[in-house]
Amino acid sequence: MTRRSPEPVDVVKTRRDSALLALKARVPYAEYLGVSFERRGDELTTTMPFRADLLGNPILPALHGGAIAAFLEVTAQVALSWSVIWPIFEQEGAIETLPALPKTIDITVDYLRSGLPRDTYARAKVTRAGRRFASVQVEAWQDNHARPIAMATGHFLMQNNG
Amino acid sequence: MTQNIIDNARQFILALPHAKALGLVLDDIGAGKAQISMPYSTALIGDLETGVIHGGAVSAMMDTCCGAAVMSHPKAGLATATIDLRIDYMRAAVPKATITATAQCYHVSSSVAFVRATATDGTSDTPVATATGTFAVERTI
Numbered sequence: 001m002t003r004r005s006p007e008p009v010d011v012v013k014t015r016r017d018s019a020l021l022a023l024k025a026r027v028p029y030a031e032y033l034g035v036s037f038e039r040r041g042d043e044l045t046t047t048m049p050f051r052a053d054l055l056g057n058p059i060l061p062a063l064h065g066g067a068i069a070a071f072l073e074v075t076a077q078v079a080l081s082w083s084v085i086w087p088i089f090e091q092e093g094a095i096e097t098l099p100a101l102p103k104t105i106d107i108t109v110d111y112l113r114s115g116l117p118r119d120t121y122a123r124a125k126v127t128r129a130g131r132r133f134a135s136v137q138v139e140a141w142q143d144n145h146a147r148p149i150a151m152a153t154g155h156f157l158m159q160n161n162g
Numbered sequence: 163m164t165q166n167i168i169d170n171a172r173q174f175i176l177a178l179p180h181a182k183a184l185g186l187v188l189d190d191i192g193a194g195k196a197q198i199s200m201p202y203s204t205a206l207i208g209d210l211e212t213g214v215i216h217g218g219a220v221s222a223m224m225d226t227c228c229g230a231a232v233m234s235h236p237k238a239g240l241a242t243a244t245i246d247l248r249i250d251y252m253r254a255a256v257p258k259a260t261i262t263a264t265a266q267c268y269h270v271s272s273s274v275a276f277v278r279a280t281a282t283d284g285t286s287d288t289p290v291a292t293a294t295g296t297f298a299v300e301r302t303i
Contacts, residue, residue: 025210026209026210026211027207027208027209027210027216028204028205028206028207028208028210029205029206029207029208029215029216029218029219030216031205032205032206033218052179053179053180053182053183054179054180054183055178055179055180056178056179056180056181056226057178057241058177058178058179062243063180064178064179064180064181064222064225064226065225065229065243065244065247066180066184066221066222066223066224066225066226067180067222069218069221069222069225069247069249070216070218070219070221070222071218072218073216073217073218073221074216074218077208077217100209100211101208101209101211103251103254104217104249104251105250105251106248106249106250106251107217107221107248107249108246108247108248108249109221109244109246109247109248110245110246111243111244111245111246111247114243
């Protein structure tokens with residue numbers, strides 16, 4: 001019996017990164033907000049670079065609460081999709097078709113601090129991954145990770161669960 | 163005096179850069195109520211396969227509409243900030259339909275305003291989404 005040698009790292013990376021790009025391309029609204037994704041293994045961090053049209057209050061100035069909510073929701077949804085795709089990668093499989101995006105049932109956003117005119121980062125954690133429903137927690141921060149500007153909990157409906 | 167509050171609220175909402183970016187239109191505002199609509203735009207699509215507007219865009223619109231309702235309330239302060247906002251998505255908005263949100267600020271205490279909102283797309287009696295939020299009332303700037 002011969003053991004299969006591991007795939008070259010760049011092949012693995014390219015496959016994973018291109019799946020992430022394909023996932024992002026499915027969500028034009030993420031593009032509109034200027035959101036980018038950074039991957040470390042299975043961990044995703046999203047960035048929403050500062051832009052003047054993300055401001056709510058231009059006098060303070062502070063980011064629009066709606067832009068922050070939208071960023072958190074995009075992060076939660078993509079992270080949840082990613083958590084569905086990831087086990088396929090772990091079996092060294094290629095993704096032929098991306099699974100349908102989960103649908104948001106509800107999301108509750110806590111605004112903890114005013115969003116400064118800076119880049120905003122977010123990370124999500126899938127706290128329950130059921131066949132039909134999933135719960136996701138997501139937090140957004142700016143300069144200091146220990147001082148999040150907003151946190152959200154969302155529930156999602158999983159699609160095409162066979 | 164009340165008219166002043168409403169005019170201030172209207173001007174404030176119209177000046178929000180992100181509200182402009184989303185193409186939000188202030189249809190009506192007054193005495194703790196506001197109505198805002200968001201025309202369909204391909205930039206706001208959440209899933210290319212369906213063409214449905216992203217929930218995040220609906221959230222942003224609901225947040226703006228709730229804030230407008232707070233600012234137009236006779237007992238409101240000079241400014242407001244969202245403390246928390248919960249959105250329930252009842253169904254996907256029909257692609258190409260304009261979404262309209264209506265918010266009512268039903269109570270203002272010394273420092274907190276309580277708001278409810280509903281978003282519809284005019285294609286069904288079932289709302290696209292509903293929202294419940296609390297807002298901080300800033301009486302000094």
